[in-house]
Amino acid sequence: MNPELRELYQDLILDHGRHPRNFGGLDGYTHKLEGFNPLCGDRLTVYLKVVDGKIEAIGFEGQGCAISVASASLMTERLKGKTVDEALALFEPVHQLLMTGDLDEEESESLGKLTMLSGVSEFPTRVKCATLAWHTMKGALSGKSDGITTE
Amino acid sequence: MDTSFAEAQEPVDNGPDAMDRVRAARADFPALNQMVSGMPLVYLDSAATTQKPLKVIEQITDYYHRHNANVHRGVHELSERATRLYEGARDKIRDFINASAREEIVFVRGTSEAINLVAQSYLRPRIGEGDEILITEMEHHSNIVPWQLVAEQTGAKLRVAPITDSGELMMDSFADMLGPRTKLVAVAHISNALGTINPVQEIIRLSHDRDIPVLLDGAQAVGHMPVDVQALDCDFYAFSGHKMYAPTGIGALYTRRDILESMIPWQGGGEMIRKVSFEKTEYNDIPHRFEAGTPAIAGAIGLGAAIDYLEALGRPAIEEWENELLAYATDALNSVPGLRMIGTARHKAGILSFVMDNVHPHDISTILDKEGVAVRAGHHCAMPLMDRLGVPATTRASLALYNNREDIDALLKGLETVRALFQ
Ligand SMILES: Cc1ncc(COP(=O)(O)O)c(C=O)c1O
Numbered sequence: 073m074n075p076e077l078r079e080l081y082q083d084l085i086l087d088h089g090r091h092p093r094n095f096g097g098l099d100g101y102t103h104k105l106e107g108f109n110p111l112c113g114d115r116l117t118v119y120l121k122v123v124d125g126k127i128e129a130i131g132f133e134g135q136g137c138a139i140s141v142a143s144a145s146l147m148t149e150r151l152k153g154k155t156v157d158e159a160l161a162l163f164e165p166v167h168q169l170l171m172t173g174d175l176d177e178e179e180s181e182s183l184g185k186l187t188m189l190s191g192v193s194e195f196p197t198r199v200k201c202a203t204l205a206w207h208t209m210k211g212a213l214s215g216k217s218d219g220i221t222t223e
Numbered sequence: 224m225d226t227s228f229a230e231a232q233e234p235v236d237n238g239p240d241a242m243d244r245v246r247a248a249r250a251d252f253p254a255l256n257q258m259v260s261g262m263p264l265v266y267l268d269s270a271a272t273t274q275k276p277l278k279v280i281e282q283i284t285d286y287y288h289r290h291n292a293n294v295h296r297g298v299h300e301l302s303e304r305a306t307r308l309y310e311g312a313r314d315k316i317r318d319f320i321n322a323s324a325r326e327e328i329v330f331v332r333g334t335s336e337a338i339n340l341v342a343q344s345y346l347r348p349r350i351g352e353g354d355e356i357l358i359t360e361m362e363h364h365s366n367i368v369p370w371q372l373v374a375e376q377t378g379a380k381l382r383v384a385p386i387t388d389s390g391e392l393m394m395d396s397f398a399d400m401l402g403p404r405t406k407l408v409a410v411a412h413i414s415n416a417l418g419t420i421n422p423v424q425e426i427i428r429l430s431h432d433r434d435i436p437v438l439l440d441g442a443q444a445v446g447h448m449p450v451d452v453q454a455l456d457c458d459f460y461a462f463s464g465h466k467m468y469a470p471t472g473i474g475a476l477y478t479r480r481d482i483l484e485s486m487i488p489w490q491g492g493g494e495m496i497r498k499v500s501f502e503k504t505e506y507n508d509i510p511h512r513f514e515a516g517t518p519a520i521a522g523a524i525g526l527g528a529a530i531d532y533l534e535a536l537g538r539p540a541i542e543e544w545e546n547e548l549l550a551y552a553t554d555a556l557n558s559v560p561g562l563r564m565i566g567t568a569r570h571k572a573g574i575l576s577f578v579m580d581n582v583h584p585h586d587i588s589t590i591l592d593k594e595g596v597a598v599r600a601g602h603h604c605a606m607p608l609m610d611r612l613g614v615p616a617t618t619r620a621s622l623a624l625y626n627n628r629e630d631i632d633a634l635l636k637g638l639e640t641v642r643a644l645f646q
Contacts, residue, residue, distance in 0.1 A: 073640060073643070074260065074261075074593040074594070076260075076593060077589075077590060077593050077640075077644075080589070081586075081644050086644065086645070090581070111601070112384075112585045112600065112601050112616060113601060113602050113606070113615050113616050114585070114615075114637075135615050136583065136585075137580070137583035137584075137585035137586045137588045138583060139585075139586070150552075195589060197312070197586070197589070198589060201585065223285075
């Protein structure tokens, strides 16, 4: 198989795509936003329950390709229990990872499992799939309520 | 100026030699001869846009090399040549779809623009509150949104005839929905998402029984089967050059002459006028009344060249070849475990939409791309159709005259990789 494909569809990505964690709506959420990728029709809704500046619970629902679902799943896993500031601070390095595929060692270490998404950078048409959940999370925490699109 | 410039055509033979010619035609398309991701390109996205034969590319280059000038304006040699070539392309289109007169052909940017023109120039002045426009569930956004705009502007209603799960128009429901308030019927000749060939003759007969005009969206038909607008007896026929081996940015709208004569101008500007003063403007005759501004001259010439190319190959032979491939591809895809065809109408053109268990179409197309196979994944500009069929998106392989069985075999091999990863 093409090595770039192997890099993109790592077992961890396939697993999260098939069995997404924190999948479903949330009771008592404080933030909710729908993200839409008009190019492929992917739609994800991200729910967050923030108490005293801390993300107590997070979930998402919707439908999408393996990359967008896996990225959302990994994101929810990572953000649960983090503060809002920590969550927002993750956006930039993740975005850079997805766009360019490389980060310095320190950043790379801080992203941990999320670096599994780096293969996306070789697929310009798929970057938006992987960033959708992150844009949606950022929009939700920034108080947006009317949905966002990746365009 | 003499604008009835049409080259004498060699009589086309459609015998067994014609099939051999079509089989060999792949070599006429330079873009097909390249590697993608280290694999030979297999282009199965012709419903989005076709590749262009060398003849078309050469005609466009030749025009810019030797004849470039504005049309209908100069008395100088180049302008006369450009005008003759441009108007010659109109004659070719007339012959190609068998319109009764060259004046019935309006150059537009493509199908979308053609439909918007009909919506604004024909329909808008003739429709009011409570009147209806009838379309079908399988339409492309280009055959939905222009009518929604008119409906918003006038208070008219858009009505949508249902389709079966296999992607065929329900003719009984369609007939029932034709009523005294129906002012226009607009239907795809061939569905871009399903490949369904609609029973347009029957649609037109039923509509004309009630004096309702019919627009056919011919974007997916005109490059793949013979089209005769007089035999069909349609009132409008819209198509794009780029889906029939010609450049982007050019297309044509056929409108029956008496209807076109009665239509108000659409866009204002040069070319579409006869005499202008600040008090009053006299409009030009048809078809120029609907062609404001400097047109896509090279595009029109390229479209004319594409028509010559198709006529020389022979459209019946092209249709037969594509039908053979469609049958081969349908059998091949049906043999893939976990794959479900979307669009299984009895009368189909070379468009194969499908979904696969546990894999999103977007992932399928990424994997295929890395195998050199270009297909399209998504809603195919038919979101209401996807909702109707209950799928978020499909993967679509679409055929053109230059495809062959090896292309289908490559697609199948790519789908094996998909299954290895996902199933
Ligand atoms: C059935 C159908 N109608 C309309 C269109 C719009 O054509 P264009 O984008 O060339 O205006 C297309 C092409 O995408 C089509 O397939």
